[in-house]
Amino acid sequence: MPNSTSTTAGATASTSAGATVSTTAESSPPGASRRAGRKEWTAFTVLLLPLLLVSMDVSVLYFALPSISAELHPTATQQLWITDVYAFALAGLLITMGSLGDRIGRRKLLLFGAAAFGVASVTAAYATGAEMLIASRALLGIGGATLMPSTMGLVRTMFHDDKQRAQAVGIWSGAMAGGIALGSVLSGVMLEHLWWGSVFLVNVPAMVLLLVLTPILVPEFKDPAPGRFDVVSVPLSMGAVLPVVYGLKEFAADGFAWSYVVCVAVGLVLGTVFVRRQRTRGSALISRELFRPGRRFGAAISLNTIAAFAMMGSAYFTTQYLQSVLGMSTMRAALWSVAPSLAVGIAAPTASAVARKVDRAYVVAAGFVVAAAGYALLALSGTDSLVMVLAGAAVIGSGIVTVMALVSDMALTSAPVAKAGSAASLLETGQEFGGALGMAVLGSVGTAVYRADMPASAPAAARQTLGAAVAGADQGLSALARAAFVHGMQYATLGGTLVLVAAAVLAAGMLRGVGAAGTPAQGTGVQVPEAARGRVTEPAV
Missing domain, CATH: 1.20.1250.20 (MFS general substrate transporter like domains)
Structure with a gap:
């Protein structure tokens, strides 16, 4: 059993004022860990904003597609990409962004993602063509991929007390599930009174608020010794995730087709290569420590x-x-x-x-x-x-x-x-x-x-x-x-x-x-x- 001497936990925390402190792992008994106070819970409330918006953007286009089609005249293929590119970019980059946040700082990545999400929301709202809207939705997916692991990772590091962290994760899970349902309803209500671009502009005030409050309320956390960033694993992870997700979704929508089988097979092969690389490299996107x-x-x-x-x-x-x-x-x-x-x-x-x-x-x-x-x-x-x-x-x-x-x-x-x-x-x-x-x-x-x-x-x-x-x-x-x-x-x-x-x-x-x-x-x-x-x-x- 470990002794009572504190050992380095492998994370650093920066206060909002810029000072840096190291976090330590202790063998203290349950209940001895520091409990979160008003500041942490306020910060957690701020972190729920990007979570709600990212999950809402999965369903926000359900009602807007007829209006978008009438104004931008997308082809059938372009309409599919308008709908799906957000989820594909989100899924394909989650692993990369989670590892990147651990390296450069989760708060920093959250701020970058919020800025990208806000800019992409504006460009999507005022898109003048289908190609511009597809590109904006892709950027929204990239921003979403930075926001989701950053928010949950910060919850892990802000709440040290077991009971409080369990409560926070429970709220986080409920908010994510509720955001998807809320997105379709909100878009329907807004389209009753405004033009289709308004469903994207609702993101902007929340992102501005996030950019203002996060540096004040949310501490910075990152791995002080993350090792070299494995650039080769980035396309491998995307190649493993995207073909499988695409093939399965299209299979559900259109039924059996050999092209979808090939997509899933390609993803599984690349996934095998990706897993092998993570197991053999000293510094990988996915730490082997997680699976001890x-x-x-x-x-x-x-x-x-x-x-x-x-x-x-x-x-x-x-x-x-x-x-x-x-x-x-x-x-x-x-x-x-x-x-x-x-x-x-x-x-x-x-x-x-x-x-x-x-x-x-x-x-x-x-x-x-x-x-x-x-x-x-x-x-x-x-x-x-x-x-x-x-x-x-x-x-x-x-x-x-x-x-x-x-x-x-x-x-x-x-x-x-x-x-x-x-x-x-x-x-x-x-x-x-x-x-x-x-x-x-x-x-x-x-x-x-x-x-x-x-x-x-x-x-x-x-x-x-x-x-x-x-x-x-x-x-x-x-x-x-x-x-x-x-x-x-x-x-x-x-x-x-x-x-x-x-x-x-x-x-x-x-x-x-x-x-x-x-x-x-x-x-x-x-x-x-x-x-x-x-x-x-x-x-x-």
């Missing part, structure tokens, strides 16, 4: 990916159900989709409180079981089951946010303070993979059942998608298509239920003995190195 035995960081990444699989897999069906099965307008469907968020907002803090008293393995497993129950509710839905579908979405969201909050806190706590940005980027990259896989796998199951149920005499377009079927004038065909979609949803959600039950069993086994904040539960006999507990204190300057 006993940290359970890999387990947290895996479970978080499964949770994202379930979240996006259910969203694939519920959004179409509200609009195409129940016939709601886009705006009305978006407003109804916010209702489940009320339950989700309570789930994360409740789970964090329970996990302080109960073995975390059982709380995470319970979250998966709750989400499985929500999937079961979707499986029981018919063609006129608004309450059942909304209840299912609320139960799924509550269970998944419980899982995400707890495993995210565990992953950040187990990571060395100096590598918190890299740890956060891996968590978020796993979420991108899981979300794309959930839509591809469950969406494919639902689509296969839908196409099997549709009569051979139906028009080809109607047999391909529900949207094409209900857009036609044939009411009988529309009714058949709605029933076929619900039948496909029932099969897919039954499959999702089985996946989540298996995930619950997996979580109970992988995380057994993990107590509050990722440390061993009392009486388990499992020991974790002190450095893995993330206890840091800052000596007086």
